[in-house]
Amino acid sequence: MADTERWLELLEEKGGRITGPRRAIVELMANSDRALSPVHVFDLARAKYPKMGLVTVYRTLEFLSELGLVERVHQPDGCHMYLRAANGHEHLMICSGCGKAVYFSGDDLSAFIEKISKESGFLIQSHWLQLHGLCKECH
Numbered sequence: 001m002a003d004t005e006r007w008l009e010l011l012e013e014k015g016g017r018i019t020g021p022r023r024a025i026v027e028l029m030a031n032s033d034r035a036l037s038p039v040h041v042f043d044l045a046r047a048k049y050p051k052m053g054l055v056t057v058y059r060t061l062e063f064l065s066e067l068g069l070v071e072r073v074h075q076p077d078g079c080h081m082y083l084r085a086a087n088g089h090e091h092l093m094i095c096s097g098c099g100k101a102v103y104f105s106g107d108d109l110s111a112f113i114e115k116i117s118k119e120s121g122f123l124i125q126s127h128w129l130q131l132h133g134l135c136k137e138c139h
């Protein structure tokens with residue numbers, strides 16, 4: 001639960017009021033290893049806080065994403081999901097079946113990036129890698 005308290009502190013620091021619904025959403029996102037759609041967050045958080053509103057879910061997720069606490073994850077179907085942010089530079093593997101998300105670090109992309117940078121004339125400043133597939137339970 002350490003993350004939950006840290007997130008709530010930051011939220012308050014940045015001018016967000018800590019309400020019951022917000023606390024439920026923060027608790028959920030800080031402790032989930034799955035990427036969740038706003039509607040899914042709504043359903044799960046409502047179990048803890050029955051008077052939850054969907055608009056509150058959208059706004060809180062947006063706020064958490066501005067604070068860098070959650071990341072917006074793009075799905076192949078174009079939908080957005082949210083996931084707690086990585087610690088520093090990490091890459092993401094995400095299960096298309098159940099949404100399970102695993103961050104991993106270390107990459108051998110520098111040679112590849114250098115090559116396409118040379119070919120295209122682009123000065124590459126950063127990258128974000130997201131792998132889609134099926135987790136152990138889903139294949």
Ligand SMILES: [Zn+2]
Nearest residue numbers: 095098135138
């Ligand atoms: Zn899965």
Ligand SMILES: [Zn+2]
Nearest residue numbers: 089091107109
């Ligand atoms: Zn990298």
